[in-house]
Amino acid sequence: MAKIAVLxxxxxxxxxxxxxxxxxxxxxxxxxxxxxxxxxLDVRDxxxxxxxxxxxxxxxxxxxxxxxxxxxxxxxxxxxSYPYVKSALEAGKSVVTSxxxxxxxxxxxxxxxxxxxxxxxxxxxxxxxxxxxIKPIHTCLEANEIDEIAGILNGTTNFILTKxxxxxxxxxxxxxxxxxxxxxxxxxxxDVDGHDTCRKICILAALAYGKHVYPESVHTEGIxxxxxxxxxxxxxxxxxxxxxxxAKREEGNDISIGVFPAFVKDDSQLAGVNDVFNAILVRGxxxxxxxxYGKGAGKLxxxxxxxxxxxxxxxxxxxxxxxxxxxxxxxxVRDxxxFTCADYIRVxxxxxxxxxxxxxxxEFLSRKNAPAGxxxxxTPVMSEKDTVAACEKLIGADILGRIRVLDY
Amino acid sequence: MAKIAVLxxxxxxxxxxxxxxxxxxxxxxxxxxxxxxxxxLDVRDxxxxxxxxxxxxxxxxxxxxxxxxxxxxxxxxxxxSYPYVKSALEAGKSVVTSxxxxxxxxxxxxxxxxxxxxxxxxxxxxxxxxxxxIKPIHTCLEANEIDEIAGILNGTTNFILTKxxxxxxxxxxxxxxxxxxxxxxxxxxxDVDGHDTCRKICILAALAYGKHVYPESVHTEGIxxxxxxxxxxxxxxxxxxxxxxxAKREEGNDISIGVFPAFVKDDSQLAGVNDVFNAILVRGxxxxxxxxYGKGAGKLxxxxxxxxxxxxxxxxxxxxxxxxxxxxxxxxVRDxxxFTCADYIRVxxxxxxxxxxxxxxxEFLSRKNAPAGxxxxxTPVMSEKDTVAACEKLIGADILGRIRVLDY
Numbered sequence: 001m002a003k004i005a006v007l008x009x010x011x012x013x014x015x016x017x018x019x020x021x022x023x024x025x026x027x028x029x030x031x032x033x034x035x036x037x038x039x040x041l042d043v044r045d046x047x048x049x050x051x052x053x054x055x056x057x058x059x060x061x062x063x064x065x066x067x068x069x070x071x072x073x074x075x076x077x078x079x080x081s082y083p084y085v086k087s088a089l090e091a092g093k094s095v096v097t098s099x100x101x102x103x104x105x106x107x108x109x110x111x112x113x114x115x116x117x118x119x120x121x122x123x124x125x126x127x128x129x130x131x132x133x134i135k136p137i138h139t140c141l142e143a144n145e146i147d148e149i150a151g152i153l154n155g156t157t158n159f160i161l162t163k164x165x166x167x168x169x170x171x172x173x174x175x176x177x178x179x180x181x182x183x184x185x186x187x188x189x190x191d192v193d194g195h196d197t198c199r200k201i202c203i204l205a206a207l208a209y210g211k212h213v214y215p216e217s218v219h220t221e222g223i224x225x226x227x228x229x230x231x232x233x234x235x236x237x238x239x240x241x242x243x244x245x246x247a248k249r250e251e252g253n254d255i256s257i258g259v260f261p262a263f264v265k266d267d268s269q270l271a272g273v274n275d276v277f278n279a280i281l282v283r284g285x286x287x288x289x290x291x292x293y294g295k296g297a298g299k300l301x302x303x304x305x306x307x308x309x310x311x312x313x314x315x316x317x318x319x320x321x322x323x324x325x326x327x328x329x330x331x332x333v334r335d336x337x338x339f340t341c342a343d344y345i346r347v348x349x350x351x352x353x354x355x356x357x358x359x360x361x362x363e364f365l366s367r368k369n370a371p372a373g374x375x376x377x378x379t380p381v382m383s384e385k386d387t388v389a390a391c392e393k394l395i396g397a398d399i400l401g402r403i404r405v406l407d408y
Numbered sequence: 409m410a411k412i413a414v415l416x417x418x419x420x421x422x423x424x425x426x427x428x429x430x431x432x433x434x435x436x437x438x439x440x441x442x443x444x445x446x447x448x449l450d451v452r453d454x455x456x457x458x459x460x461x462x463x464x465x466x467x468x469x470x471x472x473x474x475x476x477x478x479x480x481x482x483x484x485x486x487x488x489s490y491p492y493v494k495s496a497l498e499a500g501k502s503v504v505t506s507x508x509x510x511x512x513x514x515x516x517x518x519x520x521x522x523x524x525x526x527x528x529x530x531x532x533x534x535x536x537x538x539x540x541x542i543k544p545i546h547t548c549l550e551a552n553e554i555d556e557i558a559g560i561l562n563g564t565t566n567f568i569l570t571k572x573x574x575x576x577x578x579x580x581x582x583x584x585x586x587x588x589x590x591x592x593x594x595x596x597x598x599d600v601d602g603h604d605t606c607r608k609i610c611i612l613a614a615l616a617y618g619k620h621v622y623p624e625s626v627h628t629e630g631i632x633x634x635x636x637x638x639x640x641x642x643x644x645x646x647x648x649x650x651x652x653x654x655a656k657r658e659e660g661n662d663i664s665i666g667v668f669p670a671f672v673k674d675d676s677q678l679a680g681v682n683d684v685f686n687a688i689l690v691r692g693x694x695x696x697x698x699x700x701y702g703k704g705a706g707k708l709x710x711x712x713x714x715x716x717x718x719x720x721x722x723x724x725x726x727x728x729x730x731x732x733x734x735x736x737x738x739x740x741v742r743d744x745x746x747f748t749c750a751d752y753i754r755v756x757x758x759x760x761x762x763x764x765x766x767x768x769x770x771e772f773l774s775r776k777n778a779p780a781g782x783x784x785x786x787t788p789v790m791s792e793k794d795t796v797a798a799c800e801k802l803i804g805a806d807i808l809g810r811i812r813v814l815d816y
Contacts, residue, residue, distance in 0.1 A: 019551050019694050030550050124548060130695030132540075132548030139547075140532060140540030142438050143427050143715035269701055272680050286427050286712035287538030287702060293677055294698035304694035307551035 002314040005039040005062040008075035015303030073097040089113040096309035098125035104199035108212035108327035122309035130301025131294040144284030146208040150246035153200040155276035156191040157243040193222035194259040201245030211328040219336035221260040232367040239263035240271040263405040337385040342405040346376040350397035358393035409442040410722040413470040416483035417450040423711030481505040497521040504717035506533035512607035516620035516735035530717035538709025539702035552692030554616040558654035561608040563684035564599040565651045601630035602667040609653030619736040627744035629668040640775040647671035648679040671813040745793040750813040754784040758805035766801035
């Protein structure tokens with residue numbers, strides 16, 4: 001019999017308890033033993049809950065109970081989760097979490113403690129919600145060197161972009177609908193400014209390349225500057241605009257990494273990923289492109305990933321099957337000035353001749369009812385710093401928009 | 409140090425050896441110990457191979473060498489593979505295989521032996537080539553009840569259908585190109601008649617539902633009757649034609665299962681899967697739809713899955729981490745007469761009134777230059793036997809084509 005504690009009874013926490021008890025019999029068969037949730041930690045009272053006897057408010061009760069061998073942390077943030085998870089691992093308990101902020105900020109440290117204590121620290125739910133991605137990269141693609149990873153990792157921004165693309169809705173209006181539907185927070189900045197995507201691509205990059213990547217090292221742009229004009233030009237170029245987190249292996253074990261809105265071609269497996277869905281493309285040297293698609297958030301998908309990790313932690317009790325990556329100086333993360341791709345640029349007050357003189361051979365795009373003096377074009381593949389320098393050559397012109405163009 | 413033997417040095421076998429030695433250092437890090445391929449079994453001579461000292465022609469050398477703990481079977485077929493794999497497992501060696509025919513025919517028996525001997529029998533490469541699907545279903549989606557699985561599981565037929573859809577090429581011409589490119593065998597029947605897809609959906613269904621499903625129990629149709637007229641009507645209905653293997657959980661722990669060409673809607677995640685790519689959609693009760701996409705065949709993708717399984721088998725030496733399913737009477741496989749879906753039907757010599765009288769409310773489709781007297785329509789969702797009965801009501805008419813319509 002394995003006893004489990006769930007920290008936090010919010011959306012994911014209550015989903016975890018729900019999925020656990022709904023499928024308990026099946027989970028026990030898979031774990032090879034009886035399972036029970038002994039404690040649920042929350043500061044609030046849930047007197048009407050069928051699980052009301054399990055609620056505790058003091059983490060130390062859980063920490064000091066030797067019967068509890070697996071803890072599911074679904075509080076989010078760092079303030080409580082970090083000390084709780086750290087002390088749980090140090091006490092020799094396995095931890096599973098859906099908390100990307102925690103993993104992106106403290107993953108290397110927590111994995112090291114787990115290894116030392118011969119317990120597990122699993123976090124399948126931290127990226128892609130219910131989409132299996134962490135374990136498949138770790139255990140199924142291990143015969144590959146991973147050349148690139150690129151993902152649509154945030155459902156909220158993908159919903160907003162889908163509304164803009166499909167319904168011609170402006171950013172503000174689409175955001176409001178996302179908020180009304182509960183997809184976006186009242187303060188939407190973690191999503192729309194790209195920070196959530198950044199944490200997730202950091203986790204995937206650490207997993208693929210074996211070294212912790214801190215969010216602060218990653219160039220991160222959100223979608224707030226994407227306009228309907230950009231959407232129209234993308235359409236005329238046979239592309240969709242998606243918020244992409246991507247990481248790429250470079251020579252000398254360096255990596256390039258970034259988060260930004262990007263044009264992806266209509267026939268890309270990422271272009272058809274709409275609404276709140278997520279997709280992650282992994283490019284292996286042997287297997288080529290593999291794509292994982294599904295619901296990247298939501299109560300039950302995320303909870304099902306947490307519960308799977310609980311079962312894995314129970315099965316692998318007393319052996320450390322955790323992934324590993326090492327802490328690192330961030331010197332292997334290339335300066336974003338050297339990031340190389342094509343760009344879409346929309347400009348006012350520049351002649352075609354001036355554009356060609358600054359960028360070389362470009363592909364001009366068109367849209368209906370474009371105002372006089374507006375030009376839009378796709379640049380050749382060039383480095384970030386060369387693109388910035390070329391833009392500066394368009395003296396007197398106004399850069400109205402710039403979005404990178406990726407080739408997945 | 410773990411010593412490995414590779415049985416068969418054809419396309420996948422030579423790829424396995426290539427991927428193994430290319431990434432050996434990394435694989436050893438992941439396996440936590442040194443690795444070597446000690447033997448390669450093949451009846452042919454490879455005197456120019458850098459691995460020529462490893463070749464043997466007598467399986468007993470491998471079987472009787474206690475140093476060999478993991479065997480990779482990549483011969484294919486049943487004649488040699490079945491006795492070799494069975495005796496290897498009985499001798500306490502773990503086996504990994506890419507051989508879907510073997511797993512679909514003998515999986516339950518071989519898994520039982522593996523369990524008894526406390527060794528592993530892994531077969532990630534048997535479905536979806538380099539796409540991780542077996543392990544993710546087994547270890548990542550285990551908190552879900554799997555409601556349905558549907559896949560484009562055969563690259564050859566998907567290539568042919570893509571040529572028909574994109575280039576308006578007839579079946580025979582598209583098949584010839586596939587043969588010229590090496591995607592299709594001289595005798596293409598295993599692919600185009602659906603048998604390969606059938607084996608793969610049997611494996612996935614056994615994994616999802618815990619009981620062996622024998623290919624003989626599965627209604628299987630290929631793509632040889634699909635015409636360009638069908639492709640045009642599909643297009644007018646906003647659909648693509650794909651060869652689908654699908655299995656669905658029904659009441660009372662029964663399953664429905666079948667292999668057939670099907671209309672899928674253009675906005676389905678399966679519709680955009682082109683050329684030799686495969687995709688598998690798994691519908692879980694908690695996680696919703698999850699799709700796995702990638703190259704379903706080919707030397708290096710398949711080899712990379714074999715090599716990953718080798719590493720897993722080495723890591724889990726002396727513990728049986730194999731999946732399990734039980735052998736079974738096939739009584740839980742529902743009669744295909746009860747399979748329920750909508751149908752596309754193309755008919756000559758029937759009036760619209762007669763069609764509506766036979767089928768009820770249908771959606772009529774159109775195509776350019778349809779000859780007089782031709783009708784095409786989508787039926788309501790109804791059982792196979794009711795569809796057949798309704799077709800028989802169209803007395804004097806000629807059924808030119810019939811393709812099921814799926815809703816993924």
